[in-house]
Amino acid sequence: MPPRVLLHTIVFLFLIGALLARPVVTLLARSGAAYGALSRRNRASVTIVSRRAIVIRQRRRATPVGTLLPTPKAVDQAPTVTTTILPPLPSEPTPPTSTSTPSRSAFRDPVPILTYHYIRPHPGSDDPLGQRLSVDPATFQAQMDWLAQHGFTPITLSELAALRAGLIPAPPHPIVLTFDDGYRDFYQNAFPILRAHGFHATVFVITGFVGQERYLTWDMIRELDRSGLVEIGAHTVHHLDLTTLAHPESEIRDCKDALERALGHPVTAFAYPAGKFDARVETAVREAGFRQAVTTQPRWATSGDDPLALPRLRVTGDLTLAQFAALLTE
Numbered sequence: 230m231p232p233r234v235l236l237h238t239i240v241f242l243f244l245i246g247a248l249l250a251r252p253v254v255t256l257l258a259r260s261g262a263a264y265g266a267l268s269r270r271n272r273a274s275v276t277i278v279s280r281r282a283i284v285i286r287q288r289r290r291a292t293p294v295g296t297l298l299p300t301p302k303a304v305d306q307a308p309t310v311t312t313t314i315l316p317p318l319p320s321e322p323t324p325p326t327s328t329s330t331p332s333r334s335a336f337r338d339p340v341p342i343l344t345y346h347y348i349r350p351h352p353g354s355d356d357p358l359g360q361r362l363s364v365d366p367a368t369f370q371a372q373m374d375w376l377a378q379h380g381f382t383p384i385t386l387s388e389l390a391a392l393r394a395g396l397i398p399a400p401p402h403p404i405v406l407t408f409d410d411g412y413r414d415f416y417q418n419a420f421p422i423l424r425a426h427g428f429h430a431t432v433f434v435i436t437g438f439v440g441q442e443r444y445l446t447w448d449m450i451r452e453l454d455r456s457g458l459v460e461i462g463a464h465t466v467h468h469l470d471l472t473t474l475a476h477p478e479s480e481i482r483d484c485k486d487a488l489e490r491a492l493g494h495p496v497t498a499f500a501y502p503a504g505k506f507d508a509r510v511e512t513a514v515r516e517a518g519f520r521q522a523v524t525t526q527p528r529w530a531t532s533g534d535d536p537l538a539l540p541r542l543r544v545t546g547d548l549t550l551a552q553f554a555a556l557l558t559e
């Protein structure tokens with residue numbers, strides 16, 4: 230082949246090759262671009278997925294902070310609720326949580342336990358005993374105001390036991406107010422004053438007398454119990470001197486059973502009628518399931534006292550406010 234023809238052939242083949250190569254290069258370029266785009270999209274979606282995962286993980290990690298919420302289920306179902314509930318008002322005290330371990334040591338200071346009977350206007354001088362057992366509502370109001378002004382925190386007998394056991398934190402100056410015999414004037418005269426102060430109290434009910442004239446009705450007893458302010462305690466069925474009975478068990482147990490049937494929860498506080506008790510009676514009270522019992526021994530209750538023989542200070546009707554204050558000054 231002459232050199233000229235060979236040159237033309239080479240040029241021709243080069244041109245043909247160039248023409249054919251262009252679509253291939255374009256195709257390759259497009260494929261590459263498409264791959265690049267695809268991989269970018271994949272990377273982006275991976276990023277989005279992982280960001281979402283992080284967000285989810287962060288939310289999951291954040292939810293345990295919501296220990297104030299009622300149930301973990303509620304946290305999962307409505308996480309936005311956490312934002313509305315979690316930030317506590319600055320003025321509110323931090324509520325105790327189950328996970329917190331505050332310094333709750335058993336409370337060892339002496340605590341006064343007061344005994345009241347009637348909260349009513351004084352009866353006539355022909356009823357000296359009734360007069361001694363009756364605190365005038367205005368006097369009672371002044372005594373409760375005095376307690377509030379002097380920083381006392383009235384608690385129930387069960388709360389005192391929990392305090393002694395270190396189960397609840399100690400409030401300032403705890404005091405226990407008890408009301409014997411379950412008189413109706415507690416509901417009419419004392420309870421409104423206690424409720425206005427937010428004070429707690431323990432009322433000892435004689436179940437055989439419930440509903441009689443001057444005594445609480447079952448409806449009143451249930452209402453007091455539901456208030457969350459009043460603990461209902463037992464004071465036997467007929468208010469007899471238990472030390473004189475051959476079998477005091479039924480007076481103790483039947484009273485507890487009747488109260489628990491009416492209230493639907495355990496009753497653990499007991500008051501010996503007229504403060505009369507001995508080792509046999511105390512054993513019967515313990516075996517019936519009572520955890521605290523009060524007597525009439527006149528002194529402050531200490532942490533070393535037998536919980537089934539707690540002393541009490543009687544508030545008599547003739548007590549002046551100064552004498553009441555002196556009772557509560559060690």
Ligand SMILES: [Zn+2]
Nearest residue numbers: 409410502503
């Ligand atoms: Zn009594």
